[in-house]
Amino acid sequence: MSAAGVRSVQAAADDLFWQDTYEPVIESDEELLRIVEGADLPALLAALAAATGDTTILTPDLRPPLVPVDTVNHPHGGMTPDQQERGRRTALSALRRLRDEEITSVGILSADDTNTILEFLCNGHSEWTGMLQHELDLAPNKGGAPQWRFEDIADGRDFSVLIVGSGVAGIAAAHRFSQAGVPLTIIEAGDRLGGTWQKNRYPGVRLDTPTFGYSYSFAQRADWPHQFAQGCEIREYLETVARRAGLDESIEFGSRLVRAEWIESARVWRVTTRSGDGGEKTREFNAVISACGQLDIPNIPDFPGQDAFTGIAMHSQDWDESVDWRGKRVAVIGTGASAYQIVPAVCDDVDSLVVFQRSAPWMLPAPNYHDGMSETFSWLARKVPHYAQWFRLWVLILGIPGRFHTVRAESGWEGAPLSVSRKNQEVREELTRILTEQFAGHPELLKHAIPVYPPGAKRMLRDNGVWAKALTSAHTTLATSPIREFTPNGIVTEDGTEHAVDIIVYATGFRPSEYLEGMEILGRGGHEIHDVWEGDARAYNGVTVPGFPNFFMVYGPNVGGVVAGSLHFMLERAGEYALKAVRELLERRASALDVKQAALERFTAWVDSENRQMAWGQPYVRTWYQNSAGRVSQIWPFTNIEYWDATESIDPEDYEFLA
Ligand code: NAP
Numbered sequence: 040m041s042a043a044g045v046r047s048v049q050a051a052a053d054d055l056f057w058q059d060t061y062e063p064v065i066e067s068d069e070e071l072l073r074i075v076e077g078a079d080l081p082a083l084l085a086a087l088a089a090a091t092g093d094t095t096i097l098t099p100d101l102r103p104p105l106v107p108v109d110t111v112n113h114p115h116g117g118m119t120p121d122q123q124e125r126g127r128r129t130a131l132s133a134l135r136r137l138r139d140e141e142i143t144s145v146g147i148l149s150a151d152d153t154n155t156i157l158e159f160l161c162n163g164h165s166e167w168t169g170m171l172q173h174e175l176d177l178a179p180n181k182g183g184a185p186q187w188r189f190e191d192i193a194d195g196r197d198f199s200v201l202i203v204g205s206g207v208a209g210i211a212a213a214h215r216f217s218q219a220g221v222p223l224t225i226i227e228a229g230d231r232l233g234g235t236w237q238k239n240r241y242p243g244v245r246l247d248t249p250t251f252g253y254s255y256s257f258a259q260r261a262d263w264p265h266q267f268a269q270g271c272e273i274r275e276y277l278e279t280v281a282r283r284a285g286l287d288e289s290i291e292f293g294s295r296l297v298r299a300e301w302i303e304s305a306r307v308w309r310v311t312t313r314s315g316d317g318g319e320k321t322r323e324f325n326a327v328i329s330a331c332g333q334l335d336i337p338n339i340p341d342f343p344g345q346d347a348f349t350g351i352a353m354h355s356q357d358w359d360e361s362v363d364w365r366g367k368r369v370a371v372i373g374t375g376a377s378a379y380q381i382v383p384a385v386c387d388d389v390d391s392l393v394v395f396q397r398s399a400p401w402m403l404p405a406p407n408y409h410d411g412m413s414e415t416f417s418w419l420a421r422k423v424p425h426y427a428q429w430f431r432l433w434v435l436i437l438g439i440p441g442r443f444h445t446v447r448a449e450s451g452w453e454g455a456p457l458s459v460s461r462k463n464q465e466v467r468e469e470l471t472r473i474l475t476e477q478f479a480g481h482p483e484l485l486k487h488a489i490p491v492y493p494p495g496a497k498r499m500l501r502d503n504g505v506w507a508k509a510l511t512s513a514h515t516t517l518a519t520s521p522i523r524e525f526t527p528n529g530i531v532t533e534d535g536t537e538h539a540v541d542i543i544v545y546a547t548g549f550r551p552s553e554y555l556e557g558m559e560i561l562g563r564g565g566h567e568i569h570d571v572w573e574g575d576a577r578a579y580n581g582v583t584v585p586g587f588p589n590f591f592m593v594y595g596p597n598v599g600g601v602v603a604g605s606l607h608f609m610l611e612r613a614g615e616y617a618l619k620a621v622r623e624l625l626e627r628r629a630s631a632l633d634v635k636q637a638a639l640e641r642f643t644a645w646v647d648s649e650n651r652q653m654a655w656g657q658p659y660v661r662t663w664y665q666n667s668a669g670r671v672s673q674i675w676p677f678t679n680i681e682y683w684d685a686t687e688s689i690d691p692e693d694y695e696f697l698a
Contacts (some may be wrong), residue, residue: 053184054149054176054428055258055283061424064138071134072127077415080115080126082433085156086419086426087133089177090145094152096133097159105162107444108437110461110469111404116162118439137423140199142356145424148177161436170683174256174435174608176428183256183615185219185622192311192625198222200621201310201324203296205286206234207607208593209330210277211255212614214284216328219618224324226312227287228295232281234332236273239377241358241534241544243384244270245378247501248606252434255280255607259681261420261427266407267501294320299327300561301588305696306630308589325630326589328617329558330610333594334549335557340372350529352543355381366390367541370530372522374400376500378546383505383656386512393516393538395472395530399490402469402502439678441603446495446654456659459493463654477507484510487519495654497662500603551673552576552666554596562587563633575668579639579693580685581675582613583620588631588697591617596672597646601655604679616686623689629696638693649676 066074075083081103088094106117115123136142148156153175172178189198198221202213205227216223231237246253250268252548256281264272281287291312297312297319307323314320328657337354345352353359355377365388372395379400386392412420420427449460458464471489478485500506510517521533531538539587543627550556554576560568563586571586578584581598582591593613600609624632650656650671655664666672675682 044067048154048667053175053181053257054318055255055280056260057176058261058425059144061143062421063141063143064134064136064422068131068135071138072131074415074418075127075130075134077413078130078419079430079433080118080123080130081160082426082430083130083131083419083423084126085160085433086128086429087137087424088156088159089148089152089429090142090424091133091136091140093133093136094155094159096129097104097155098129101129101157102162103109105437105440106442108442109445109466111345112437116433134423143424145177147179149545150179153178157220160433161351161439164439167436167439167680169687170439170608170680171432171436173612173683174605175432176256176259177425178533181256182610185215187219187622189220189222189625192622196625198325198625199224199323200326200328201226201296201308202328202330204228204234204330205232205281205290206236206330206332207277208332208610209234209328210281210284210286211607211611212328212330212593212617213649214255214257214280215287215611215614215618216621217284219622221618221621223289224291225289226291226294226296227292230292230315231292232287233274233277235334235356236270236277236401238335238356239270240360241355241377241381241384242364243380244377244637245380246273247379249434251431251604252438253607254431256611258283258535259428259431262417264411266410266412267405296329296331296558298559298561299590300559300565301563301590303563306588309575326591326617326621327594328591328614329455329555329595330593330614331555333551333554334598336550336553337545338548339545340547342522342530345525347527348525348529348543349527350541350543352545354545354547356549358544362542364389364542368529368539369393369544370395370538370540371544371546373529373546373548374398375546375548376498377548378544379500379502379506381513381544382545383509386509386515389514391514391516391540392509392512393518393530393540394510395518395522395532396487397521398492399488400500400506401490401494401497402473402500402506403470404473404503405660406428406503408505409499435605435608435679438604439680440602441678442495443603443653443678446493446602448652448654448657455493455657457491457493457497459657463493463495470494474507477504478511479538481511484517487517492660493657495602496657497655498662548663551599551663554592560587560590562590573668575666575670576638576672579634579642580613580616580682581609582616582686583632583634583639583694585634585636585639588633589621589624591620595619597643598675598682599664599673600675602680604675604682608679609675609682612682612686617690619686619689620694622692623694624696627696631696632689632694633697634694638690646676647671650674 103116520534
């Protein structure tokens, strides 16, 4: 194919990592059989059907049943041994075809083939296929990239958009807006792009969800080294995406949004940014997109005597890489996702470690947590056209139903407050069994390691045994008595014990419900957004707020997924929804749109009623998913499919359009 031809496929595919040709398959039948035995069958069958153009190999009897996942994934989506055997035979003969017919590429699929393959992978759930096309780079119409250009509909209008933040959400929104050619400014408070992955550099930082479920639909990297990517790998990915999207050069670094005021008469946002040296700059934009992240502002609890401590104290997100913690006495406060990664990473090299636990974490088994991708995977990704992208899609499919069935509360269930349903109780028992094995010989620790709240009420971690290993290590102490005060030498707990330490790490999480903290956002009538919210942030589809025209939040309230779904999907869709809103107002020659209060109330009632059915919505549970008013303001209680639906178009009934 000519270079121009390659570019056109790439553009149609909407994938910055698009690969046109693959290495030829030259292996013997015996070697191919070994490959097939190590592959994820549904993904392989889909990839081979697409590459050979023969979708008849996807017979209904081979469909993966998608057995719901309680604690550990079922191999091949729960295909029976007999199905697997037949599936492998089918895959082997298709792989031979790839070799014998020297097939080394695959083009965009027809709509029919796309549907056939998707229906196969999702076992007939045709209501999933719209959302899945958004994620399939071989689909003829993914629906994510704008099919319009600003200059074609804006009619010479002076219109500009500000994107605040260059983390995962900001890059997604910026890419879509720049694809449409909307005049754009991107500001970033830090000095490098990457958001949370730029800031969090503590020892052990890595993903705690599978890597292949954690990338953009428009940037489907195939050669990820690890099953759960390390922080530096995600940083590098985000930098590559921004470079390939042509965004990296245009980000204004060291520029923090401190104030935005809606000027009703001019229909613009007057925005003040502050640079590192304190200098302020004021300018105007027609629309503002806030992509400032949800887990961004560290939570540092107040403890008496905190300032008296003479050692080093740092929050996990503000880890000082110049601090040498080796051979030191280290305290870690907290046992959430960050502590789970820090504690095992430093444990062997410190002099002593004390972990302050307020509540124990639930951990889902992930034996492959520190593993690289397998050699078989790497072979398939190099030789079977788009295998890695099909595998990514397969991971997303498994994530659609996710683990909702394990956290939904059963009315009248008597196991509360330790569990919320029969299934939830089963999960509790299974995870407790694993903990009991891990803490064998340490009954005192085991007693404290079993959480006293239902599985799923807080974010569940992924574990391959390193947490128990670190806590049972001879020089580790698990302190469960509450912290009473800090002293110059360390921390004293309520039971009177003084833990002398050199370094204190606050792994105490963030302030996720304080959306837009540190910014003053003044909407219509001069109302400040935090005064409007009164501690209970709400936004329609997590994006728009009544009284704040042309202000869009990407990854705002109530769109975070915790037991199901893809984060990237949610925030890509939020950005795309904002872009659809901008298109709508440009086409109507309106200057702004403002969501109606009734639409927000309807949306909030819908998510609230579902969140109340979940483990995290129970009145006896305390979790960062809830805000100070007790409402679950962080979490999206549905699947990705409902969000795909909700954000598919701008319903003019939901909005007031300003002339
Ligand atoms: P977190 O999950 O909120 O955990 C904070 C910990 O600090 C909890 O154990 C909490 O105890 C404890 N704590 C808070 N205030 C305390 C106080 N005053 N005294 C004693 N203990 C206190 O925070 P995180 O670990 O930083 O994780 C936050 C979120 O970031 C995660 O849920 C996840 O979404 C994300 N994250 C993701 C990754 C990743 O892999 N990708 C890694 C790290 C973080 P209680 O439980 O009793 O409140």
